[in-house]
Amino acid sequence: MTLPRTSFAFVFAALSLGFPQLASAADFGVNATDYDGAAWSPYLVGAGIGVLSWLTFYFADKPIGASSFYATIAGFIGKFVSRRHTESLKYYQTNPPAVDHGFVFVICTILGGFIAAWTGGEIRNEWLHPMWVDRFGDSIALRAVIGFVGGVLMAFGARLAGGCTSGHGISGTLQLSAGSWLAVIFMFIGGIAAAMLLYTSL
Amino acid sequence: MFDEPLKLVLGLVTGIIFGVLLQKGQVAKFQKLMGQFLLKDFTVVKSMATAIAVGTIGVHALVALGLAEIHIQTASLARVIVGGVLFGTGLAIFGLCPGTSVAACGEGRRDAMIGVLGMFVGAGVYVAAFPALQPMIKAMADYGKVTLPQLTGTSPWLWVGGLVALIIIALAIIERIHPKQPDTKL
Numbered sequence: 001m002t003l004p005r006t007s008f009a010f011v012f013a014a015l016s017l018g019f020p021q022l023a024s025a026a027d028f029g030v031n032a033t034d035y036d037g038a039a040w041s042p043y044l045v046g047a048g049i050g051v052l053s054w055l056t057f058y059f060a061d062k063p064i065g066a067s068s069f070y071a072t073i074a075g076f077i078g079k080f081v082s083r084r085h086t087e088s089l090k091y092y093q094t095n096p097p098a099v100d101h102g103f104v105f106v107i108c109t110i111l112g113g114f115i116a117a118w119t120g121g122e123i124r125n126e127w128l129h130p131m132w133v134d135r136f137g138d139s140i141a142l143r144a145v146i147g148f149v150g151g152v153l154m155a156f157g158a159r160l161a162g163g164c165t166s167g168h169g170i171s172g173t174l175q176l177s178a179g180s181w182l183a184v185i186f187m188f189i190g191g192i193a194a195a196m197l198l199y200t201s202l
Numbered sequence: 203m204f205d206e207p208l209k210l211v212l213g214l215v216t217g218i219i220f221g222v223l224l225q226k227g228q229v230a231k232f233q234k235l236m237g238q239f240l241l242k243d244f245t246v247v248k249s250m251a252t253a254i255a256v257g258t259i260g261v262h263a264l265v266a267l268g269l270a271e272i273h274i275q276t277a278s279l280a281r282v283i284v285g286g287v288l289f290g291t292g293l294a295i296f297g298l299c300p301g302t303s304v305a306a307c308g309e310g311r312r313d314a315m316i317g318v319l320g321m322f323v324g325a326g327v328y329v330a331a332f333p334a335l336q337p338m339i340k341a342m343a344d345y346g347k348v349t350l351p352q353l354t355g356t357s358p359w360l361w362v363g364g365l366v367a368l369i370i371i372a373l374a375i376i377e378r379i380h381p382k383q384p385d386t387k388l
Binding site: 039040041042043044045046047048049050051052053054055056057058059060061062063064066067069070071073074075077078089090091092098099100101102103104105106107108109110111112113114115116117120122123124125126127128129130131132140143144146147148149150151152153154155156157158159160161162163164165166167168169170171172173174175176177178179180181182183184185186187188189190191192193194195196198199200 | 209224226227232236245246250251254269270271272274275276277278283285287289290292293294295303307310311317318320321322323324325326332345350351361362365
């Protein structure tokens with residue numbers, strides 16, 4: 001078991017270093033380093049996420065996913081309020097809230113986002129986005145209410161579907177899961193329809 | 203309650219890298235996600251498709267060598283169709299998804315923090331409503347935890363090869379129509 005593990009680590013390293021070069025050598029007309037000022041090419045970022053999925057499958061025997069984190073936190077809050085009621089819920093009997101790999105992963109994504117924004121001079125302690133202001137004005141209360149409602153709906157949908165953009169959209173599709181391909185198609189249908197309604201003037 | 207330490211350390215390392223990639227790739231930005239749904243900016247599709255192409259090769263190699271197993275969700279039509287549409291709608295209303303919103307929290311975005319609170323509530327509502335949702339879920343067909351190769355009785359490598367080729371062609375076309383995007387205001 002040790003030999004294939006070590007050799008795999010080398011293959012992973014070689015491919016993860018090599019792929020961005022391959023991606024730019026294939027030349028989509030993009031240089032990975034001069035994409036949008038401080039930002040990185042989406043091909044470089046995508047390849048990096050792909051390699052993260054290899055590592056997660058290999059070392060944790062799990063796919064990458066973010067949305068179960070929210071049910072876990074809800075479970076911790078529930079346990080704090082009423083331990084007995086929370087533990088009686090069917091969902092938590094099959095998915096008991098725990099500080100597991102996926103939990104640490106999402107918490108550390110906040111840290112990663114902070115590191116990237118800080119090093120790139122992109123810390124934005126703001127409520128609004130230019131595109132939002134153009135469409136809905138500069139009320140912070142409105143943005144907060146709509147953001148909250150959207151978050152509720154999205155997390156409910158993610159738990160019903162069994163995954164989100166990462167769980168279904170990347171991890172499920174790359175495993176060629178039939179359900180994930182269907183889910184991602186319907187996620188885009190819902191997203192495109194709602195965004196067109198919200199942001200397109202009729 | 204706690205995973206084994208190796209898995210927690212892996213979560214720590216990969217989580218930080220994931221957050222850095224999302225933020226640096228600009229996919230943790232409201233206008234990029236909305237730009238994608240409005241079909242004006244293809245940064246999100248470019249990075250997702252590349253992740254799928256790179257990921258599918260390595261993960262299927264690991265599975266073929268017996269070093270990992272396939273872990274997928276059930277193909278319940280009610281779950282993926284209703285859940286998928288609700289998810290997409292909520293995403294367009296909020297403006298960020300469950301992974302990118304935490305990266306945006308790291309950027310300091312206040313609205314992302316509120317959306318994350320909303321997601322705790324939404325996930326809790328789902329858990330509470332789970333038994334009541336069963337009749338709706340069972341009203342439609344469920345094909346189980348099945349992959350496309352299993353469903354069609356074909357080799358996974360046929361699908362991996364076909365998918366990677368398709369993604370390369372699709373990205374080449376998208377790059378021609380929507381090249382390097384300026385950080386548009388839309």
